[in-house]
Amino acid sequence: MRLTAVAALTAAASTMVATAVPASAASVTGSRPTSTLQRDADAIRDLGVTGVQARVTGPDGRSTVVTSGVADVRTKRPVPRDGRFRIASVTKTFTATAVLQLVGEGRLSLDDTVEHVLPGVVKGNGNDGRKITIRHLLQHQSGLHDDLPGFTSPADYYRKRFERHTPEDLVARAMKHRPDFAPGTKWAYCNTGYLLLGMVVQKITGNPWHVQVRDRILRPLGMKDTYYPGEATGIRGPHAKGYHLFQTGGLIDATENRDGSWAGPAGGLISTTADLSRFFRALDSGRILRPAQLKEMRNGIPVQGELADIWPGAKDGLGLFSRPLSCGGRYYFHGGDILGYKTRNGVTADGRRSVVVSMSTMLEDTDKHAIQQENAAANLVDHALCAKR
Numbered sequence: 001m002r003l004t005a006v007a008a009l010t011a012a013a014s015t016m017v018a019t020a021v022p023a024s025a026a027s028v029t030g031s032r033p034t035s036t037l038q039r040d041a042d043a044i045r046d047l048g049v050t051g052v053q054a055r056v057t058g059p060d061g062r063s064t065v066v067t068s069g070v071a072d073v074r075t076k077r078p079v080p081r082d083g084r085f086r087i088a089s090v091t092k093t094f095t096a097t098a099v100l101q102l103v104g105e106g107r108l109s110l111d112d113t114v115e116h117v118l119p120g121v122v123k124g125n126g127n128d129g130r131k132i133t134i135r136h137l138l139q140h141q142s143g144l145h146d147d148l149p150g151f152t153s154p155a156d157y158y159r160k161r162f163e164r165h166t167p168e169d170l171v172a173r174a175m176k177h178r179p180d181f182a183p184g185t186k187w188a189y190c191n192t193g194y195l196l197l198g199m200v201v202q203k204i205t206g207n208p209w210h211v212q213v214r215d216r217i218l219r220p221l222g223m224k225d226t227y228y229p230g231e232a233t234g235i236r237g238p239h240a241k242g243y244h245l246f247q248t249g250g251l252i253d254a255t256e257n258r259d260g261s262w263a264g265p266a267g268g269l270i271s272t273t274a275d276l277s278r279f280f281r282a283l284d285s286g287r288i289l290r291p292a293q294l295k296e297m298r299n300g301i302p303v304q305g306e307l308a309d310i311w312p313g314a315k316d317g318l319g320l321f322s323r324p325l326s327c328g329g330r331y332y333f334h335g336g337d338i339l340g341y342k343t344r345n346g347v348t349a350d351g352r353r354s355v356v357v358s359m360s361t362m363l364e365d366t367d368k369h370a371i372q373q374e375n376a377a378a379n380l381v382d383h384a385l386c387a388k389r
Contacts, residue, residue, distance in 0.1 A: 036387065040380035041068040044359060047372050050251075051079040051240040051360040055273035056384045057281065059352040063274070071240035071360070073251075080238040082274060084225060085358045086260060087343050088267040088336030090276065092194050094213045095265040096138055096319020097283065098201055100293040101216055103134075107204055110135040110296065110318075117200050121171060126178045134200065136183050137193035138318040139301065143185070144192045145177035149262070151339065154249035157257075161339075162233060165262035167195035187304045187316065191266040198265025209265045221282055226271040229260045235270055240360040242340020247365050254340035254362075267338055273356040276345055283320075284332055285351030298322065298332065310374060323378075327386035337362060344377040346385050355384035 041052045045068040052068040067079035102108040114122045114137070115129035122129030127144065136142040148170060151157040174192045181188070198209035205212055210228035218226050225237065233256045244254040260268040282288050289297065300315025300322050307314065313324045322330045323346075331346040342362050347354040357380050363369045 036383050037064060037380070038066045038068070040376070040383055041066050041357070044357075044373065044376045044380065045069040047369070047376060048245065048251075048363055049359045049361040049373065050243050052357065053079050053081060053083060053085075053240070053273055053360075054355065054357040054380060054384075055277055056355045056387075057277045057353070063277065065273070069360075073241075073243070079240050079360070082225070082238060082272055083358070084235050084237050084239045084270050084272050085343065085360065086235070086242065086267075086336075086338050086341045087269050087271045087276065088263070088338035088341060089191075090271070090334050090336040090343055090345065091263070091265065091267045091269040093283070093319045093334040094217055094269060094279070095194055095197050095201070095209060096297065097288055098209065098212045098216055099134065099138065099197055100289055100297060100318065102201070102204055103296075104290040104293045108134065108200070110138075114196060114200075117203055118196065121199070122175065122196070124175050127175050132183045134197070135318070137190075137197050137200075139316060140187055140190050140193060141184050141301075142190055142193045143179040143181040143183050143188070144190050144196075145174055145180050146190055146192050147173040147177060148191055151244075151246075153246055154252045157244070157246075157252065157254065157339070161254075161257035161259075164231075164258065167198055167262070167264050167266075170262065171195055171199070187301060189307065191263075194266035195264060201265070210268070213269075217279065217288065221275075221278055221288075223271070223275040223278060226269060226275045226279075228268055229270055231258065231261050233258055240358075243361040244340050245361065245363050245365045245369070251361070257339060259338055263338065267336060273358055276343075276356045277354045280332070280345060280347040280356075281351045281354050283351070284347045284349065310371065311378075325386055326382050331381070331385050333381070342373065342377070344381055346381040348385055353385055355381050357381065 041054045044052045050069050050073055051071050055063050055065045057063045065081045070076050071079045112134050113130050114132045132142045201209040201212050241253055241255045243251050245251045297318045297320050300317040303314045303316050315322050320332050322332050325331055333346045336343040342359040345356040363373045
């Protein structure tokens with residue numbers, strides 16, 4: 001659900017746990033060379049990530065898929081090339097797309113205030129829904145304070161992993177804090193804003209956010225392997241187990257939990273690399289949003305704080321980030337981090353070339369280790385989008 005694990009890490013250091021992760025052979029559709037993609041996937045695995053699945057799709061629509069590592073450290077079964085995984089904050093792009101479709105239909109305005117749509121929900125301790133717009137929520141400029149459940153150790157995880165939280169409960173928790181800044185004056189990544197956007201979608205349409213995402217995006221694009229798990233704690237269908245490396249306590253199996261339920265419109269979907277590739281290519285080629293709304297979505301402002309150092313040159317639009325490519329130009333993306341799973345992706349501006357990488361381990365034992373994983377994934381994305389086919 002978090003944008004990047006690094007932002008949530010403390011400065012305390014712990015001994016890195018070495019996990020033996022054997023390599024697995026490349027799985028390829030088509031006959032194009034895959035050496036760079038395989039090498040980049042293996043580099044992620046070599047950091048201690050148990051399993052990696054990466055898909056690159058070119059202008060001709062053909063995909064190359066490679067895997068590395070294992071899906072289960074106990075059985076050593078291979079990573080499924082079509083495996084499902086928790087996509088965490090990549091969900092925000094789906095939520096933003098549904099919101100912008102409503103804007104394009106004239107049922108909502110980016111300048112509408114939260115108070116206008118959800119009267120009485122954002123108030124108290126200096127929080128004022130009259131001053132926060134839909135645009136502020138989409139672009140992480142609301143100033144609202146996040147107060148979300150988290151896990152600091154394996155024991156903490158096993159104790160709380162099946163707790164139930166609703167978006168309404170979590171928004172109410174946020175209201176117990178003063179805002180981090182006045183709306184529109186700064187930028188700071190905020191999950192609470194997207195929980196509110198899910199509530200906005202339901203208020204406008206009369207249907208839960210995930211029903212609107214299903215009917216407006218998943219079904220029209222044929223994304224049959226993408227779904228909202230609701231209260232289910234596992235992942236249905238083929239998947240690699242998700243592992244989490246804490247600062248203390250070592251590597252644990254974090255596949256089974258109720259994160260997806262309360263993460264909701266901010267991070268609750270489950271998908272595949274094939275479905276995410278289809279979505280981002282359709283989005284950036286203009287097949288889902290009207291031109292005016294796609295332009296708004298891409299119109300980014302510079303990110304601030306820690307993320308500006310981790311993602312040099314990054315900008316945040318409305319549910320869609322962009323970064324410079326080493327070969328020139330920019331690419332569009334939205335990452336996702338949640339217990340056990342880290343997803344990174346990218347698509348060129350014309351939607352013709354895309355890459356999605358799923359990592360079934362979150363390395364959160366040290367800041368250094370987390371940043372190494374982030375950089376290795378960024379290298380894979382950049383190499384894939386800059387490659388000539």
